Amino acid sequence: xxxxxxxxxxxxxxxxxxxxxxxxxxxxxxxxxxxxxxxxxxxxxxxxxxxxxxxxxxxxxxxxxxxxxxxxxxxxxxxxxxxxxxxxxxxxxxxxxxxxxxxxxxxxxxxxxxxxxxxxxxxxxxxxxxxxxxxxxxxxxxxxxxxxxxxxxxxxxxxxxxxxxxxxxxxxx
Amino acid sequence: xxxxxxxxxxxxxxxxxxxxxxxxxxxxxxxxxxxxxxxxxxxxxxxxxxxxxxxxxxxxxxxxxxxxxxxxxxxxxxxxxxxxxxxxxxxxxxxxxxxxxxxxxxxxxxxxxxxxxxxxxxxxxxxxxxxxxxxxxxxxxxxxxxxxxxxxxxxxxxxxxxxxxxxxxxxxxxxxxxxxxxxxxxxxxxxxxxxxxxxxxxxxxxxxxxxxxxxxxxxxxxxxxxxxxxxxxxxxxxxxxxxxxxxxxxxxxxxxxxxxxxxxxxxxxxxxxxxxxxxxxxxxxx
Numbered sequence: 354x355x356x357x358x359x360x361x362x363x364x365x366x367x368x369x370x371x372x373x374x375x376x377x378x379x380x381x382x383x384x385x386x387x388x389x390x391x392x393x394x395x396x397x398x399x400x401x402x403x404x405x406x407x408x409x410x411x412x413x414x415x416x417x418x419x420x421x422x423x424x425x426x427x428x429x430x431x432x433x434x435x436x437x438x439x440x441x442x443x444x445x446x447x448x449x450x451x452x453x454x455x456x457x458x459x460x461x462x463x464x465x466x467x468x469x470x471x472x473x474x475x476x477x478x479x480x481x482x483x484x485x486x487x488x489x490x491x492x493x494x495x496x497x498x499x500x501x502x503x504x505x506x507x508x509x510x511x512x513x514x515x516x517x518x519x520x521x522x523x524x525x526x
Numbered sequence: 527x528x529x530x531x532x533x534x535x536x537x538x539x540x541x542x543x544x545x546x547x548x549x550x551x552x553x554x555x556x557x558x559x560x561x562x563x564x565x566x567x568x569x570x571x572x573x574x575x576x577x578x579x580x581x582x583x584x585x586x587x588x589x590x591x592x593x594x595x596x597x598x599x600x601x602x603x604x605x606x607x608x609x610x611x612x613x614x615x616x617x618x619x620x621x622x623x624x625x626x627x628x629x630x631x632x633x634x635x636x637x638x639x640x641x642x643x644x645x646x647x648x649x650x651x652x653x654x655x656x657x658x659x660x661x662x663x664x665x666x667x668x669x670x671x672x673x674x675x676x677x678x679x680x681x682x683x684x685x686x687x688x689x690x691x692x693x694x695x696x697x698x699x700x701x702x703x704x705x706x707x708x709x710x711x712x713x714x715x716x717x718x719x720x721x722x723x724x725x726x727x728x729x730x731x732x733x734x735x736x737x738x739x740x741x742x743x744x745x746x747x748x749x750x751x752x753x754x755x756x757x758x759x760x761x762x763x764x765x766x767x768x769x770x771x772x773x774x775x776x777x778x779x780x781x782x783x784x785x786x787x788x789x790x791x792x793x794x795x796x797x798x799x800x801x802x803x804x805x806x807x808x809x810x811x812x
Contacts, residue, residue, distance in 0.1 A: 368581060371574070374654030375582035378664065379589040381655055381797045387734040392658040426567060427574040428656045429663065430557045430692045430699060433550035437542070475658060482554055483708040484661055495734075496658075 354409050355526045359416070362403050366420050369395040374428060389499035394468055396420060398508050399515075400439060401464045404446040406455065406519035408526075417443040434478045438471045445470075457512045464508045468501055557692055558709060561676050568694040575665060575697035578654045590800065645766040648673055648804040653697070662688075662702035666802060669696045674804050677711060677764050682802045685770040685793025686713065686758060690804065698804075703739060703771075704732035704796050715741060715771050716759040717788065723748045726759055727788065729771070738775055738789035747784065750777050756790045766807040 354362075376393040377384060384391040400417060403409070421436035446463055453459045476492055487496065556563055563571075650668035668674050670693050678690045680700050689711065692699035701710060712728040719725065727744040741756065754774040760767025772790040780786035 367577070371578040371581040371654070373657040374578055374665070375585050377657045378582065378652060378655040378800075379585035382795075385655075385797050387737050394657070423570065423574065425553075426570050427578070427665075428654075428658075429661060430553065430563065430567075431550055432553040433546045436549070437546045472658065478550070479661070482550070487706060491734075 354407060354412065355522075358407070358522045358526065359412055361522070362399075362407075362413075363416055363420075366396060366399055366403075366416065367423075369399045370420055370424055370427075372396075384503075388495065390496045391503045392472065392496070392500045394471075394500070394504050395507075396424065397439070397442065397467055397471060398464055398504065398511070400443060401446060401467050402460060402512075402515045402519065404443050405450050405460050405463055406516060407523055409443070409447060413443055413447075414440045431479075431482070431484070434475045435471075438474055442467045442471060457509070457516070460512055460516070461505060461508050465501065465505055468504055469497070472497055472500055562670065562693050571692075571694045572669070572696045575653055575667065575694075578665070579667065582654060586800065593800075644807070646806045648806060650674075650698075650802050650804055652800050652802060661707060662705040663691065663699050664702070666698050666700055666804070667696070668804060669694045669698050671695050673806060674698050675764065675806070678807075679713070679758070679765045679769060679805045680802050681769060681794075681805060682799040683794040685772060686765075687792070687794050687796060687799060687802065689713070689765075700802070702796055703729060703792070706731065713765060713771070714759045714761040715756050715790075717741070717750055717754050717756050717774060719748060719750055719754045721749070724759075725750060725785075726761070729790070733789060736776065736789050738791055739772060741788040741790050742786070744785050744788065750774060750785050750788060752776065756788075760807075764807050766805060769805065 372395050373393045376395075384393070400420075404413060417439035418436055421434075421439035422432065424435040424439075425432040446467070449463070453463075476487075476496070556567075562568065648668055650666040650672075653665045653667050655664040656662075666680075674690060674693060676690055676693050679686055680688045680690065686703060688700045688702040688705075690698050691701040691710075701707065703713060712730055714726070714728055717725040717727070725744060725746045725748050727741045729739050730742045731740040732738070733740055744750075752774055756771040756774060758765045758767060758769040758771060770793050772792045774788055775791045776789040777785045778787040778789070
């Protein structure tokens with residue numbers, strides 16, 4: 354990956370990291386209700402789309418680790434969950450993307466799988482520590498599915514502009 | 527065994543997992559036990575908070591604009607309701623002034639500098655909220671440099687909404703009173719019933735179906751009724767006495783007919799706040 358493009362990816366990733374929290378706050382009455390909890394995952398979406406569309410190297414793993422560390426530091430104070438989850442997702446997508454055609458359907462599908470893995474993994478990690486007492490059934494019905502549904506809709510809506518942007522960057526390289 | 531250790535990828539995965547578990551355990555221990563995280567963590571959080579404020583600014587502006595429009599639409603009805611209360615409030619204010627003066631005089635006579643109900647206020651703005659909300663944490667723009675300390679109570683609107691769980695130089699993290707975190711410190715509260723009797727207990731959880739806080743560890747034969755007021759008792763920690771928590775909506779008795787769990791409707795909407803006040807108790811205690 355070209356250095357200039359790497360820093361662009363990092364800057365947008367950083368913005369998405371803070372946008373996740375800003376959206377959770379600004380739309381808290383809609384996203385967090387007694388019936389459902391939706392966790393915005395724009396940072397994860399950006400990482401998935403970038404790794405799926407651009408040729409990446411080890412620096413992308415380092416970026417994932419850095420953003421994950423900052424995510425843990427800023428939002429929770431418990432360091433490790435997202436610092437492990439983001440590089441793992443990046444590694445996994447790098448591994449499978451060569452076997453998949455590049456189109457919107459597969460991009461959203463990869464994001465769907467990533468969000469299930471990351472949200473569930475972080476949930477079980479928190480349960481292990483006794484942080485977050487939501488039962489498993491409650492988690493699946495009130496947290497996981499609403500989160501997947503809302504984020505997949507957003508992923509579908511922003512795929513075309515993101516794909517065009519990343520295709521432009523790819524041709525710049 | 528030699529074959530096992532020859533698999534480099536497996537060894538790397540194991541090292542990563544062990545390192546992750548170690549940082550999780552260490553940071554969790556720091557967050558629970560230390561009054562403030564290490565310098566690097568504090569600095570990273572303060573810088574992040576500034577960046578988050580910049581990025582959130584347009585959204586916060588839209589959010590507050592929307593709230594202002596909603597308030598404007600509701601203005602007429604609210605005005606009618608408020609007019610009904612004005613006369614009554616003037617009377618209460620006059621009584622309060624008399625009682626406050628009398629209280630000050632009595633404290634002077636008893637040589638009491640501060641009591642459990644005395645506190646100062648530190649206003650703060652909410653900057654961001656944790657996206658995956660199972661810890662019920664949000665960030666504010668005031669920290670230790672402004673006098674905020676770990677475990678201080680935080681109020682918004684009419685009542686208590688949480689406490690400070692992590693403190694940095696210019697920012698802090700607040701855990702909502704509705705948290706399901708089993709490691710969280712619990713808020714000591716008391717119910718003031720119709721006969722002005724006080725019944726002590728703690729807020730130990732949140733019922734999503736009833737949208738109510740759960741008050742437990744109640745040991746009383748006194749009557750608790752729907753509509754009774756719940757306030758902080760000032761016992762333990764840094765919470766002053768008398769902060770409004772909410773109103774009793776339901777009482778669930780145990781097998782012996784004693785109240786086991788009291789359902790308390792929070793005084794403030796726990797999912798709609800943008801400005802909060804950190805309360806600093808005059809009498810310190812752990």
